[in-house]
Amino acid sequence: MATQTIPKSVKILLGIAAIFMPIFLILPFFFWGNSDGSINLSEQNLQAARLQPVGKLVIGEPVNPATSTETAAAEFDVEATYSSTCAACHATPALGAPVLGDHDAWQARLDSKGGFDALYESGLNGVAGTAMTAKGGANITDEQFRQMVEYMLENSNVSY
Ligand code: HEC
Structure with a gap:
């Protein structure tokens, strides 16, 4: 069977x-x-x-240009910019640049310019006849350069 x-x-x-x-x-x-x-x-x-539709169109939050610029500014790395751009000249007095951390050198510059804004503008435009070209040759915005100068002064213990 x-x-x-x-x-x-x-x-x-x-x-x-x-x-x-x-x-x-x-x-x-x-x-x-x-x-x-x-x-x-x-x-x-x-x-x-x-x-049910085959696909749904999801309209997301519109990108606000103002907000994205703010984000970019917030993400700007001051320390990294100093190291990659400014340190070449500002870490040593060899080129006649005020050295980061040298309180007296930065205080003297702040005093001779008569204030932060004037010092910032001087760096922004560059110091004619010296190695300090406009913005120190950095490819950054004016606002970012302002942050860089603040960084220089703060790390040299200079109040402004
Ligand atoms: C190629 C060299 C070089 C680089 C790079 C450079 N600097 Fe300078 N910087 C100098 C020199 C030299 C001076 C002094 C100029 C002088 O004799 O007044 C100076 C001066 C300055 C001053 C003072 C200006 C004044 O009128 O007293 C500021 C602020 C400054 N630098 C900021 C920066 C910042 C921020 C960076 C980086 C983004 C930078 N520098 C990059 C060479 C440089």
């Missing part, structure tokens, strides 16, 4: 599968239903699902 060719172990496995199959078929109905356990396949719901 054909049934005798099926090993007993296979029959047992099939038997177990036969018992569990309905459970797997029925279980989802408990989970897919509403919170009260019922399945909500109403006409309206099915229609709503069919009418």
Whole structure:
């Protein structure tokens, strides 16, 4: 007989599968239903699902140019700019530049200019006949250069 060719172990496995199959078929109905356990396949719901657009256009927050400039300014790394640009001349007195941390040198410059704004503007435009070109040759905005001068003074313990 054909049934005798099926090993007993296979029959047992099939038997177990036969018992569990309905459970797997029925279980989802408990989970897919509403919170009260019922399945909500109403006409309206099915229609709503069919009418769902294929893609939804999400209109995000418009980018505010003012805000993004502020972000850029906030991200400006004063310390890194000093190291990459200003330090070449301002870390040593060799070129005649006031050295970062030299309180007396920076205080004297602040005094001779008569204030922060004048000192800032001098650096912004460059000091004619010296190695100090406009903005020290840095590719930064005026506002960022202002921050650089503040950094110089603060790190030289000069109040302005
Ligand atoms: C190529 C060399 C060089 C670089 C780079 C440089 N400086 Fe200078 N800087 C000088 C020299 C030299 C002086 C002194 C000029 C003088 O004799 O009045 C000076 C002076 C200054 C002064 C004072 C100006 C005044 O009128 O007394 C400021 C402020 C200043 N630098 C800021 C900066 C900042 C900020 C940076 C970097 C963004 C920078 N410098 C990069 C050489 C340099």
